[in-house]
Amino acid sequence: MEYSDFKFKKMQTQMQEYFEDYFLNEDFLFRLDCDVSDVWNLYLDSFPDEIKGIYHEKPWHDCQRCQSWFRTMANVVMIDDDYKIRTLFDFETIPEYQDVFRTLDEFLKTKSVESIFLHDKPSVGVFQSFAEYDGGFELNHHFYLDIPDKFYADSDELASILGDAKTQRQLFEDTMNQISPDAVDTVLELAYSNTLYRSDQWKDTLEGLKEALEEFGQIDSDCDLNTWFWKKSAILPRNIVHVKNTSMGTLLLDLTEGMDLEQALTNYEKITAPTNYQRPKAVYTEDMVEDAKAKIAELGYMDSLERRFAKLEDISINNLLFANRDVKATIGDGIFDELRKNVTKKVHNFDEVSDISLKDFINNVLPHAQEISIYMNPKFKNHFVSLIAPLNENAPSMFQWDNPYSWTYENNITDSLMKERVKEMGGDVDVDLRFTIQWNDTGEWDNNDLDAHCSEPGGNEIYYKKKKSEKTGGWLDVDIIHPKKDKPAVENIRFKDRNRMTPGEYLFRVHQYTYRNGDWGFKAEIEFDNMIHSFDYPYKLSQDEYVNVATVEFKDGEFTLNKLLKDKIRNSGPISHWNVPMNDFVPVSLICFSPNYWNGNEFGNKHIFFMLKDCINDTNPSGWFNEYLNNELHAHRKVMEALSSMVRVEDTENQLSGIGFSLGKLGNNKITVKVKTNNIDRMWNVII
DSSP: OOHHHHHHHHHHHHHHHHHHHHGGGOSOOEEESSOHHHHHHHHHHTSOHHHHTHHHHSOSSSOHHHHHHHHHHTTEEEEOTTSOEEETTOSOOOHHHHHHHHHHHHHHTTSOEEEEOOBSSSEEEOSEEEEEETTEEEEEEOOEEEOOGGGBOOHHHHHHHHHHHHHHHHHHHHHHHHSOHHHHHHHHHHHHTTOSTTHHHHHHHHHHHHHHHHHHHTOOTTSOHHHHHHHHHHHSOHHHHTGGGSHHHHHHHHHHTTOOHHHHHHHHHHHHSOTTOOOSSOOOOHHHHHHHHHHHHHHTOGGGSOEEEOBGGGSOGGGEEEEOGGGHHHHOTTHHHHHHTTOOSOOOOOSSOEEEEHHHIIIIIGGGOSEEEEEOOGGGGGGEEEEEEESSTTOOOOBSSSSOOEEEEOOOOOOOHHHHHHHHTTOOOSSSEEEEEEESOSSSOOOOEEEEEEEOTTSOEEBTTBOBOTTTOOEEEEOOSSOOTTSOEEEEEEESOGGGSOSEEEEEEEEEEEOOSOOSOEEEEEEETTEEEEEEEOSOOOTTOEEEEEEEEEETTEEEEEESSOEEEEESSOSEETTEESSSEEEEEEEEEOGGGSTTOOOSOOEEEEEETTOOOOSOOOSOOGGGBOGGGGGGHHHHHHHHHHSOEEOOTTBOEEEEEEOSSTTSOEEEEEEEETTEEEEEEEEO
16 A cells, blocks of 8 residues: 555545544534635645645546545535534644645635535545556545435435525524514513413424524624524524514514504414404503503492303393294293284295395294294304303493493314414415315325415416416415425415405315325315315325315305315314204294394494304303493503403303304305294295
């Protein structure tokens, strides 16, 4: 073995050991922004004068194999815990190479990080080779390193992954510079007090972001910010790095820019919360509490704060549109005589289900009805309502009307796990039509890149290249390229408003864009009208394979599903709700307008309530809402909102609960009722 090759082999072994001891402990390595040919030339020029000429006679240092290794690895570095760069040449080696490596190390440390490091092969370089020399062969060693799997990427995906990493690093820098620690502290306080919608979802993200911002604020002048941004953006969880592009990021930016807290929360809730969401806690201070307490005492409303469910005995005959005969004894025998006084038209006979306006139903059907039952469509799950009364029957009214009664609608919406995952990724599921796919959820790492597709009427395709349809409002709002280990991946296509949608057939399908050895298929959900259709395709999808899941026909404002895979249909709400069976006819105890329209009152929006037999509100509803309160309490609305959520509504027997509908926009709802008149049942579709 030649002397120089013996020395080289020793240095080569030391470099591999150094790489394994330091670099392989890192989850991410990085590249510097420099011309690697300059590093190669510096390497050759840094040898002492007495041996510079050797490599012109024998390929001990300037061979093509070593030069190729330099092109790939010379600018690869690690970033240590102090955010200092460490190069591949920063180790103690034999004297013949020590000064050369020190020169390379010093040169490289003047450069900036420009990307993460990934490689598409298990090693870089050639460990050894035989070369012909003076009529014989000799063994030569070369620069060489083994590359572990965690730094591997498929060659077809390499450019995309590196591009994503660069985008992520810039996004993280923007987050650090554009979101203030004070804004994060404020939102964290809201999350801890459960004032923030989906606070549990955001606590870990906010705490991680707070730590990152604190570290960012304490960076000393010796730390290169670019290096810090690169390492932190790589090692921090994706939910922290990408928070700026989420609904939470919008809230934090609004607060950082000085927006009023109430307005910022309202903007956030418009993005994330259901339409009828009511914040569980109001934002208020201790001084506001004391001021409100004094005003409530001054107005004599202390006894009005404690509430209970209203019962049959509370309701005056004059405020009823209908009462079933099984509650006749409770209310009084004269009720039907009172109702018959208002008869203005003769009841029409219908042999089959027919549409009828609410006005005609009230004027022409209710006065003669003996019994009424309503078909409980799962679509009504957000229409459940309870009448609320003061615990002290003599308490004065705090409201804009002259009676002390209020009402509250159901606010809790039960979501599927797949929907929850979409929400975690910032997607919208409170929509008219949703198509969601999920994979990488079997316990095995399925790194495939599956894509959700929707072919709209007219030929437009919604998918990763064209995520939004300007014509229909359809939007691929969650798109996953690289599933993370042990975390289910989801994609979501949603249509927010059916009024924007084009009539016709919508085809939903799944495309295997990149096969990466995942053979477990996917799950899917299609949801509309509060019904979730679940699909399971537990089979391998080959590269570029498409699987058609279903079509949804949109016609006359209604959706019809044509399944192309076997589905499992279920309600997105419970089978029974508030002790009321769904998809069945349920007896109606009484029908009335909302209390703000009793006894000649006309304040605000009018509602009609169908109180159901044995319907029991099993939630803890609000005793009132701020829009009900009289003007004298408006200045204390924050505290009144908090009190409403804190004061428990007491249970009562025969509580008045059922379903209600706002009459602000007639024609938005259709309910099917069965009416018994003269012991004959007839069916009606009442348009509300």
